[in-house]
Amino acid sequence: MEKELVDKKIAILATDGFEEIELTSPRDALHNAGAKTHLVSPESGSIKAWDHTDWSDSYKVDIDLDAADYADYDGLLLPGGVINPDKLRTDKRAVEFVAQFLHNGKPIAAICHGPQILIETKELQGKTMTSYKSIKTDLINAGAEWVDKEVVVDQGLTTSRNPDDLPAFNEKMIEEYREGIHEELAPVLANQYCRNLKESILLFIKRCSPFLLVTVGAPLSDIHNRYISSAAFVIVIQEYPSNIAQVLLLAGLRYFHNSLNSNSLFSMANQGRVIQSTGSWYEVAVEKNGDHSIINCRLPGRFRLEDYNATNPIAVGDIVDVSLNEDNSGSIEKIHERENYVIRKSTHGKHEEQILAANVDRAFVLQSIRNPRLKQGFIDRFLVTCEAYQVSPFIIINKMDLATESDKARVEKLVELYSAIGYDILTASIHDEESLKKTKKELHGRTSVFIGHSGVGKTSLINQIDPNIQRPTADISEYSEKGTHTTTFAKLLPLEFGGFLVDTPGIKEFGLVNIEPWELSLFFPEMLEPRQYCKFNNCTHSHEPGCGVVESFQEGAISPERYDSYLHILESLKEN
Numbered sequence: 001m002e003k004e005l006v007d008k009k010i011a012i013l014a015t016d017g018f019e020e021i022e023l024t025s026p027r028d029a030l031h032n033a034g035a036k037t038h039l040v041s042p043e044s045g046s047i048k049a050w051d052h053t054d055w056s057d058s059y060k061v062d063i064d065l066d067a068a069d070y071a072d073y074d075g076l077l078l079p080g081g082v083i084n085p086d087k088l089r090t091d092k093r094a095v096e097f098v099a100q101f102l103h104n105g106k107p108i109a110a111i112c113h114g115p116q117i118l119i120e121t122k123e124l125q126g127k128t129m130t131s132y133k134s135i136k137t138d139l140i141n142a143g144a145e146w147v148d149k150e151v152v153v154d155q156g157l158t159t160s161r162n163p164d165d166l167p168a169f170n171e172k173m174i175e176e177y178r179e180g181i182h183e184e185l186a187p188v189l190a191n192q193y194c195r196n197l198k199e200s201i202l203l204f205i206k207r208c209s210p211f212l213l214v215t216v217g218a219p220l221s222d223i224h225n226r227y228i229s230s231a232a233f234v235i236v237i238q239e240y241p242s243n244i245a246q247v248l249l250l251a252g253l254r255y256f257h258n259s260l261n262s263n264s265l266f267s268m269a270n271q272g273r274v275i276q277s278t279g280s281w282y283e284v285a286v287e288k289n290g291d292h293s294i295i296n297c298r299l300p301g302r303f304r305l306e307d308y309n310a311t312n313p314i315a316v317g318d319i320v321d322v323s324l325n326e327d328n329s330g331s332i333e334k335i336h337e338r339e340n341y342v343i344r345k346s347t348h349g350k351h352e353e354q355i356l357a358a359n360v361d362r363a364f365v366l367q368s369i370r371n372p373r374l375k376q377g378f379i380d381r382f383l384v385t386c387e388a389y390q391v392s393p394f395i396i397i398n399k400m401d402l403a404t405e406s407d408k409a410r411v412e413k414l415v416e417l418y419s420a421i422g423y424d425i426l427t428a429s430i431h432d433e434e435s436l437k438k439t440k441k442e443l444h445g446r447t448s449v450f451i452g453h454s455g456v457g458k459t460s461l462i463n464q465i466d467p468n469i470q471r472p473t474a475d476i477s478e479y480s481e482k483g484t485h486t487t488t489f490a491k492l493l494p495l496e497f498g499g500f501l502v503d504t505p506g507i508k509e510f511g512l513v514n515i516e517p518w519e520l521s522l523f524f525p526e527m528l529e530p531r532q533y534c535k536f537n538n539c540t541h542s543h544e545p546g547c548g549v550v551e552s553f554q555e556g557a558i559s560p561e562r563y564d565s566y567l568h569i570l571e572s573l574k575e576n
Contacts, residue, residue: 003034004178011040011073013065013094013117017083020049020056021163022111026077029170035177038062038073042091050081053536065093070100075177080112080132082519082537088117095120107156107180109173111166115139115159122337128154130161137514143337270295270330274318275492282314284322284330285492297322297330315341315355316490316502317447340390342449344381345511353513357449357490357502362392362442366452366461368399369407375453376414380565381510382451383423387523388515394442395425398457400432417559421526430457430464440465440497447492447500454506462503466495471503517573521549524566526558540570 010030014023027037041047042065046058070076076098078085088094099121101108110118112132118124119135125143130152139146150165151158151172158176160169272286272295282297299314314320314335322330341358357363365382367374379395386393395418397411411427418425426442428435439461442448450458459471471493490504518538521527527541527549535546542550553563 004174005030005033005035008035008074008177009072010035010037010075010077010177011063011068011070012037012077012079013040013088013097014047014079015041015043015084015087015091016048017050017081017087018047018079019081019084019112019163020051021166022079022081022114023049023059023077025163025166026079026109026111026170026173029174030077030177033174035074037077038068040065040068040097042088042094050083050537053538065091065097068097070097070104070106073101073106074180075107075109076101077173078108078110078114078117080110080114082113082522085113085116086522089120099123102157105156107158107173107176109158109169109176111160111169112162118142118157125337127157128152129157129159131159132162134514134516134519141338141341270322270324271336272320272322273492274314274316274320276489277312277314277316278489282320282332284320284332286322295322295324295328295330297332299332312355315358316492317341317358317360317449319359342385342391342451343389343513344385344507344509345513356451356504356507359447360391360449360502361446362394362448364394364396364442364448364450366396366398366450366456366458368402368453368456369397369411370399370402372453372455374410376561377565377568378453378510379418380562381512381569384512384515384520384523384569385510387525388512393423395423396439396461397425397427398461399429400427400435401429417561421562428461430460436461436465443495443497443499443501445498447502449502449504451504451510452506453508456506458506459503462493462501466493466497468496469493511576512569512573515573517570520566520570520573524562526562527552527566530557542567542570 012023012027023039030037039047039059039062041061041063043061044064046060048058049056078098095117098108098117102118102121102123108118110131113135115129115131116135116138119138119142122142124139127144128147129139129144130147130149131139133148136146148161151160151168153172153176156176156179158169158172160166270286272284274282275285275294276283280298282299284295284297286293286295297320314332318338319336320332321334321336323333324330338358340360342356342360342363343353344356345353363382363386365379367379374397383393383395385391397414400408400411403411415425415427424442426435426438428439430436443465450462452458463470490502493501493503495501515523517540521531521541530548530552531539531541533548533551534541534544536544539547539549541547549558552558553560
C-alpha cells in the first residue's frame with residue numbers, strides 16, 4: 001500500500017468516553033498510510049474508551065492539551081461517542097484548539113457525535129456536513145447544511161454519521177490530509193451577466209473571505225485599489241436582477257456597490273432583534289447610529305421551504321439582518337446563529353415543534369400551586385429541554401397566597417428536592433413584596449423568558465414587577481380551574497429596572513425535541529454520575545441488568561418523584 005501521508009502528523013483530540021472504534025479505525029488507517037498520530041487530551045496519563053455498551057481499554061495520552069500546538073500538526077481527528085464530545089465542547093481550551101485548525105484551513109475529520117465541538121467554534125456557517133442524527137438540529141442552528149450521507153467533504157472538513165460509515169470516512173479523511181491546507185481562493189474577476197450571477201456566487205464563495213466587491217456597469221479603473229485588495233473576488237455585471245441584494249445577503253455576504261446609474265439598488269442590511277412574531281409578520285427592533293426603530297418585516301419564502309421542523313423558523317429573540325422596502329416594511333435576509341433557544345413539541349403532535357424564545361440568558365418555568373394545579377412533570381420536561389439546549393433554568397412556584405397548609409408542605413419538599421440537584425427555585429405571589437423583589441433581582445440585566453400553562457400568573461407577575469408594561473390578563477375558568485389565552489403572541493419586553501423579558505402564550509404540554517431515549521438521563525443531573533456504572537452504553541435505566549441509575553435510586557440517592565418523572569418522559573420518547 002502506498003504511504004500517502006509520510007511526514008504528515010495528525011492530532012487526535014479525545015477524552016474519557018470516546019467511542020473506541022471511532023478512534024482506533026481512523027488511527028490505524030492513518031498509520032497504514034504513513035502518518036504519525038498524537039492522542040491529545042485535557043486529561044493526563046490515559047483516557048478510557050467506550051465500546052458500544054460498556055467501558056473498554058485505557059489509551060495513553062501522548063500530549064496534554066495545554067502543551068499541544070495546532071501548528072505542529074497537519075490535521076485533526078475528532079472521534080465521537082456520547083460522553084467524549086459533550087465533555088470537550090465545554091472545555092474552552094479544546095474549543096480554541098479546534099478553532100485554530102479551522103481558522104488556518106487545516107483539514108479536520110469528525111465522525112458521529114464528534115462534530116459537536118465544532119459547533120462551539122462558531123465557524124460552521126455555510127458548511128455542508130453530516131453527523132449522528134441526534135445533533136442534526138444543533139449543526140443546522142450553527143449555520144451548517146446537514147445532509148444524510150455516509151461521508152461529506154467540504155473544503156477540508158470530512159464528516160460521517162456513525163461507525164458503519166468508517167470505511168468511506170477513512171478513505172476521504174486520508175485524501176483530505178494528503179491535500180493539506182485548503183488555501184482561501186485567490187481574488188477572481190468574473191465578468192458575468194445576471195443570468196449567471198447565482199452560478200458565479202456558488203462557484204467562488206465556498207471558502208472565500210466574507211467580503212465581496214460587486215460592481216454594476218462600472219469599469220474596474222473606477223474602483224479604488226484598496227477595495228480590490230480586500231475583496232475575496234470581484235463580480236462585474238452589466239445587467240442585474242431586481243433581487244440581487246437578497247441573493248447576496250442570503251449567501252451571508254457583505255459587499256461594496258459601485259454603479260454608474262443606481263440610486264438604491266442595494267439597501268444595506270440593518271441588524272436587529274425580533275421582539276414579536278405573529279406568524280406572518282415580525283417586529284424587529286433596530287438600532288442604527290444611535291436611533292431606535294421598529295420595522296415590520298416579512299420572511300422570504302426561501303426560509304419557509306428549507307428543512308425546518310419548527311413551525312416558526314424565526315423566534316422572538318433572534319438576531320436578524322433586514323433590508324428596507326419602498327413601503328418602509330422590511331425583509332428578513334439572514335438569521336444569525338443562535339446562542340441557545342427553548343423549543344417544545346406537543347406530545348400529541350409529532351411535527352408541531354415550536355421555538356418559544358431564542359438567545360436568552362435564563363428561562364423561567366412558572367407553575368401555580370392552585371388554579372391551575374401544579375404539574376411537576378411539566379417542570380421536569382422544561383428542565384430537560386434547558387439542559388439539552390444550554391439554557392439556564394429557574395423555577396417559580398406562583399400564587400402562594402392561595403396555598404393551603406398541605407400545599408405549603410408540598411412546596412417545601414419541592415424546594416428541597418430541586419435545590420439539592422442544583423436548580424434555582426423561588427416561591428412567589430403578586431401580593432408578596434419580598435418575592436417580587438427576588439424575582440426582579442433575578443431578571444435584572446438579563447434577557448429572560450417566562451414559560452408556563454395559561455393561568456399560572458405569568459403576565460400578572462410581569463405587570464406587578466414592572467407597572468409600565470400592563471399586559472392584558474384574564475380570570476381562571478371556574479369550571480375547569482384552567483387559564484384562558486390572553487397573551488396571543490410572544491413578545492420581548494424591556495424592563496424599566498434593566499433587562500428584557502419574553503412573555504409567552506400559555507402552553508398545555510411540553511414535549512421534548514430531538515432527544516433519544518438512551519440520551520434522556522444525560523439531562524437529569526442526579527443521574528450523570530451513576531449512569532457511568534451502567535453495564536450497557538445504551539441503557540435506558542428502566543429494566544436493564546447492571547444499571548447504575550437504578551441502583552442509585554434503590555439506595556435513595558435519586559428521589560422517587562424524579563425517577564417516576566424520568567420513566568414517564570422515557571415512555572413518551574419511545575412512543576414518538
